[in-house]
Amino acid sequence: MARIAVGGLMHESNTFATARTDLAAFESGGLETGDGIFQRWGEAHHEVGGFFESAAKNGFEVVPTLMGWATPSGPLTSEAYCELTDRLLHALRDAGPVDAVLLALHGAMVADGEDDADGNLLAKVRNLIGPSRPLIVTLDYHANVSPLMVSESNALIAYRTYPHVDQRARGKTAGDLAWRAATARIRPTQAMSKPPILIHLLAQETTREPMKSLIDGLESLDRSQGFLDASILAGFPYADVAATGPTCIAVTDNNLALASEIAEHLSASLWSHRHQLTASPPIAAEAVALALATDKTPVILVDLGDNIGGGSAADSTVLIHELLKQGATDSIVVLFDPEAVQTCQRAGVGGSVALSAGGKIDRNAPPLKVAGLVEILHDGRYVEELPRHGGIRNNNQGATSVVRLDGANRVVLTSLRHPPFSLGQLTSLGLDPKSARFIVVKAAVAYKAAYAPIAGTIIEVDTPGLTASNPARYTYERIRRPILPLDPEPVVKAVI
Ligand SMILES: [Zn+2]
Incomplete structure (x- = not known):
């Protein structure tokens, strides 16, 4: 053998x-x-x-x-x-x-x-x-x-x-x-x-x-x-x-x-x-306006700049700030913030909290002022049985808490950076993603295996962050040059 x-x-x-x-x-x-x-x-x-x-x-x-x-x-x-x-x-x-x-x-x-x-x-x-x-x-x-x-x-x-x-x-x-x-x-x-x-x-x-x-x-x-x-x-x-x-x-x-x-x-x-092989998604303000204008829900807002599966911070507040600014209700956003989770644990389920969440690693928007009730506390472990991006079966997003704000907006706080590759991230907490109006996913494409089947509308958003989707936003020093789209096409020729 x-x-x-x-x-x-x-x-x-x-x-x-x-x-x-x-x-x-x-x-x-x-x-x-x-x-x-x-x-x-x-x-x-x-x-x-x-x-x-x-x-x-x-x-x-x-x-x-x-x-x-x-x-x-x-x-x-x-x-x-x-x-x-x-x-x-x-x-x-x-x-x-x-x-x-x-x-x-x-x-x-x-x-x-x-x-x-x-x-x-x-x-x-x-x-x-x-x-x-x-x-x-x-x-x-x-x-x-x-x-x-x-x-x-x-x-x-x-x-x-x-x-x-x-x-x-x-x-x-x-x-x-x-x-x-x-x-x-x-x-x-x-x-x-x-x-x-x-x-x-x-x-x-x-x-x-x-x-x-x-x-x-x-x-x-x-x-x-x-x-x-x-x-x-x-x-x-x-x-x-x-x-x-x-x-x-x-x-x-x-x-x-x-x-x-x-x-x-x-x-x-x-x-x-x-x-x-390119794309031009809208910026946050435009994307949220589009999201509010549709009744095909849930609207999945894709936070390209904070794509956790691409190594980003997982705590950008750019989109949740924009949603609240434009008067959104029934939204869900997941933010990595272990300190905020501890605050929620001390308050206990049903307790009220006032804290700053996210925006601590990704500084493209300030931390979110969260004032609301601790709705759920959870150990963050769940199993995904279906084929999903990354192939992880036994998942762990770390100790997790859910805070309910005015307007039935919910902030899910996790203790580990955890990408949105499984609906189990929310359903294991008792949340129903299908009944939300807006869900922010911190991803680019990978979330789709889980979320496309339940999405009413998908809006990809050109947000800033460590995974901002336009390569022209980065200062590269070591990659091969010339290369599209960083250099003009007459300079770049097919080296094949
Ligand atoms: Zn990959």
Whole structure:
């Protein structure tokens, strides 16, 4: 029976954030070894769950090593990166002889002093396992893929959906490839191509054109000459590193020329749609006026500048201030504010509180003056059974409280930064999102797997913050130039 080592280290690092991600962030998010990896991820709609599913189907032995995950935020401290890398390498060494290695990476991890944290991790793993042992890796659709990541692995298999609802399926594909490689049925070989463009987050959605057709086209690629898999990754624009931007990857059975040809073809297709890969959402005042004018509720107001899944602060008050200013009622906003939660806990359910909430990390609007009744106190834990962006089953938003203000407006205060990927964030508290009139979600696209089915209206808002949606708002120093939309098109040519 083939033995395949399984592990991973996943972080999406926003290099514009000043906060740093330390070991405690992974201990809080998830840092499992041995059987703990199956306990945490085995049943989840996550690629690691797909690894186990592939093992059950193909009959290979999973040798669990180390799996680390933390909420997107600023880069890792160099100490955390070194420690986690060392632990993973030790666990791989302790796994004994294996026929292949299967890893789950995000692909947009940055550490202090190490812009290509995923590439360097793979180089260390390759150095440990030698040049001939298959190393198969899954990546998030937002990975910023570097040449090192491609050269140090045999196959990079990325999600093909945003919101990411195919994580388990792509993990299973990667597991199947690893098993076929481990049993010498194939020799996965890959190539990549990177068109010189940054794709607006909203244009990255895979149910919108042109990404929908580009991704759908992957299914119809000719499989007759050894083609095995292909990915189009949108990239993560909130990272100022050389690899930032989209990537097209093709994996073949020992046919590098074919892999290059397919990757370049995909890259040319993406480039040909470059003028559609942008968006111009309204600013807060306009968006809230539009929200108040519709009776198709609930209205989901999408706070693009405070997209928690992209590493933002999670406490921006820009939209709730605007909603209250324009007289909104029956609204729900979630703000990260552990101090405010403690104040609510002291007051108890039914107690009245007067406090300042949010606006403490994100300073684009002042803290919100909250005067109202503590309606709910909760431990913040809930389970999501359905496929949702990120694939997290056992969720934790930390101790949480709900304060009801005048006009039936509700402020949900959490003790952990927690993205709106599941309705469980609200329903576990006893709130009914369907009956609210306005809900602010701090996201870009990922929330849709949960919220689109209940939304009356969706309004995306060009708010300020660490994930402001227009790349032109950022000062980049390390990305490749020239690149669209930062440089004029006659200067930027398709490098494919
Ligand atoms: Zn992603």
